[in-house]
Amino acid sequence: MRLLVLGGTEFVGRALVDEALARGWEVTVFHRGRHPAPPGVTVLHGDRTAPDGLLALNSGASGQAAGPYWDAVIDTWTGAPVAVRDAAAALASRAEHYVYVSSRSVHSHPTAPGADESAPLVDGDPDDKEDGDYARAKRGGELAATAAFGERALLPRPGLVIGPGENIGRLPWWLNRAARGGPMLAPGPRSLPLQYIDARDLATWTLDALERGLGGAYNTVSERGHTTMGALLDAVVSATGNRAEPQWTAPDTLLLAGVEPWSELPIWVPPGELHDTLHGADVSKAHAEGLRCRPAAETVAATWQWLHALHGQAPHRPDRPQVGLAPEREAELLRQLPTT
Template identity: 65%
Template sequence: MRLLMLGGTEFVGRAVVEAALGRGWEVTVFHRGRHEPPAGVVSLIGDRTAPEGLAALGTGSWDVVVDTWSAAPSAVRDAARLLADRVGRYAYVSSRSVYAWPAAAGLAEDGPLVEGSPDDGDVPYAEAKRGGELAATAAFGPERTLLVRAGLILGPYENVGRLPWWLTRIARGGQVLAPGPRALTCQYVDARDLAEWTLDAVAAGLSGPYNLVSPGGHATMGELLDACVRVTGSDAELRWAAPDELLAAGVAPWTELPVWLPPGEMYDAMHTADVSRAVATGLRCRPVAETVADTWAWLRSVGGTAPQRPDRPPVGLSPEREAKVLAELTASGE
């Protein structure tokens, strides 16, 4: 198989490239030149947001293109139109954010969607991803377009900072504010599992939308954070706090304590997706301990500081804020 990866030097795109190379596929990476692509690929340089930025893609043909773009849908539109006659299938890594808010618990792929347009410029994330879906489908047709609606993505090369923040914080040791309950399940997908499923799907000729996160019950907050303690070898003591305690202390779910959401509307939307369609077509999710261990190994290999996407704000509690919340919980006898 001949793969054209739009991006391919960071996180999800890199996972797709490495998975394809591992299968012996011929891989071409179109990127801006800001990061070194994996060895063994054909590298094409261009900026899809610039005038004539797609010039490097003016010739060539591939079996499949994979695109992770999350900004202006017009960039997906332009690339898809350019490639439609020279590429067999288009796999667009979208997001479960395309579902109209609030996304009901157990929502499947036929849930209501946000509005979007392939011609949009800078729009909010949900509308951008929906516009990207529409752009790819308009150019390639529904039978040649695969829409990978990912949820929370973790794993090596993460440049959003969620799991790296937990690993770095727990490695520092001491009492760690842990959002409960321990048994609260969380849905995510390891970027490498997303990559393998996506490549399997395009090779099998699958099309249409698929929710792509782990099945319900795959992991809990307790299992995730316990794995962080084990792999870092720190003396960290997890100080579990109930959702109402954290909310009363003004802690912001998801941003100040990454991954975690208290039970309720946001939790239902993020951590209870129906993924039966993806599971039926071969989605396999590695154990949470493996994702944590491999992310820690990668984090250490880059000096302990993960790269940060410039379009995403840093996540996690500051040491001062965490200490304040822990002191308040202790003073209240919780």
């Protein structure tokens, strides 16, 4: 297949490019040139937020006035929906399919446990030039892609995405923390179920779906309870040499101490409404179409191998805040809080 990836140089986009290249597909990446492009691709440079920023998509037309033709376009944009609108409109007659990698965040909060793709959605506007509200921006992107491609638009909706190449810092923070060793604050309960997806599994399913011509929205995360907080941190400790000693702490104790779930202790949110929203999706539709998620220990080990090769210095998106407890704050919490 001839594939155009808008972005394609970091995390999810890079995982999609790597998987396409492994299948022998012809891959073109269109990006701003801020990060090296993967070897083996055709590179087009442009800034989709600038006037005439999409002009490079007309290069290499091989005599076609409308520009080159692709079997599919993949778009991982997380900013203002108008950028998706303009790209999708420009490519509607030059590509068979358009994949917009969206998010389960497009569902209205709170989302009931067991909700599928038909659950209520936030309002979105494909003409919106603002990107301050992530959920509305992603929903606007969905509407833009669907307006241009109709049933030819595929909308994977992942939730938490981890794995090698992560540039948000959640799993890398835990790995670096465990590698330092010593007593490590661990948010309970150990049995807390987690639902997420490895970026490589998301890439595999997305390209399989393209080959089968699927369209529409799909919740693309693991089955509920694919792993637990305890199993994940056990894998983190094991992968980094068993130097850390998890000190399991009750969720109410952490909350009373002012610990911020998700940001100060990445990945973790306590049992309750937010946890049900993040980790309670019905994923039967995507799994019926072949979605398979590798064991957590495999994701953790591969992420540590990647991170260790970078000497613990994972790339970080400038538009996302840093995550994780500062060592001094963690030490103070360990002194003050009852742990097991």
